[in-house]
Amino acid sequence: MSVLSGKKVLLGVTAGIAAYKAAILVRGFIKAGAEVRVIMTPEAKDFVTPLTLSTLSKNEVYSTFVSDDNENAVWNNHVELGLWADFFVIAPATANTLSKMTSGASDNLLLATYLSAKCPVYFAPAMDLDMYKHPSTHHSFEALTSYGNIMIPATSGELASGLEGQGRMAEPEDIVRFIEDDILSKLPLKGKKLLITAGPTYEAIDPVRFIGNHSSGKMGFEIAEASARQGAEVFLITGPTHLQTKSKLITTIRVTSAGEMFDAVTNKFDQVDIAIAAAAVADYRPSRVADQKIKKKESALVINLEPTQDILAYMGSVKKNQFLVGFALETENEVDNAKGKLQRKNLNLIVLNSLNDTGAGFKTETNKVTFIKQDGTVLPQNLKTKTEVAEDLLNLILKEIHV
Incomplete structure (x- = not known):
């Protein structure tokens, strides 16, 4: 585009x-x-x-x-x-x-x-x-x-x-x-490289079934397009989604699982100036993936789960001069939980979503977020389209990095 x-x-x-x-x-x-x-x-x-x-x-x-x-x-x-x-x-x-x-x-x-x-x-x-x-x-x-x-x-x-x-x-x-x-x-992000993660991850149970979530990837894709409009070169690493990018400044890397997203992120992170982790990455995956489709039985099916790699924590632990942004989707004690994640994962900024807000969350055209800065400043936002939220986020990042 x-x-x-x-x-x-x-x-x-x-x-x-x-x-x-x-x-x-x-x-x-x-x-x-x-x-x-x-x-x-x-x-x-x-x-x-x-x-x-x-x-x-x-x-x-x-x-x-x-x-x-x-x-x-x-x-x-x-x-x-x-x-x-x-x-x-x-x-x-x-x-x-x-x-x-x-x-x-x-x-x-x-x-x-x-x-x-x-x-x-x-x-x-x-x-x-x-x-x-x-x-x-x-x-x-x-x-x-x-x-x-x-x-x-x-x-x-x-x-x-x-x-x-x-x-x-x-x-x-x-x-x-x-x-x-x-x-x-003349665009403010000209010469900058951004890494953005988007969408869900699918963790295989067998060749047919998976553990996933309802993320559509729209928020991450809007951030990618907004970044390109500001002149940035963008690496968009996305889980399964039907969405497509328009800008020629965006390189889309499609993955399925948290492990694949982790590998893609580690391959690109040291090349970028800003990273925005908007993907809804699975926290757990089956410890064993069946080779064949699991047949339905009368007895209960027990699936042992193990933690996936924490992609955001990894970026926070190895970052040098990168500006790192995370997302937090919360249902209770939203601000406190988001602030805790901000500190634990060594972020510069976190975007809080609450499922308690009407019009926010997965598979919507709108979002209602709260930006929380590294110094603890809380900046609540009104309900807006995801395109507008992406623009607001980019503008705040530009202020924080003094561009």
């Missing part, structure tokens, strides 16, 4: 021959999962039609301050458009538009929206060689970047005039990739 997934991209198209590439660029943003709206300068419509961009973006295309809707005039609010966007991308950006952006001129809807935008602004210059090399154009580049705008450099190649040289707008797929890389480079 691209970091642009779910983002709102406002594409500004100006009057250059490269405007025909705007259609491909809209498709690229849509493919990355973004919602796209388009603003054109009036002259840009000579190069690509609003109908094409409207059809591809599935949104109205704006080019003037007032649109005629039959006999009714509709005001296109440039302030609202600027506030709507998570990112404003002006491609192609002609010398004329760049000069006006530099000086603050506002004689069309695109420029007025640029001056109102509160989001990051990217611009992809496109013009002929001599225009690109002109000192006034380089003044525009320098001024706009000094304002905080981000330039997507033009490439070299054959230009519309027949000349060869710099001034060709970056290809649409390269523009999308440039923006993705730029966003990733």
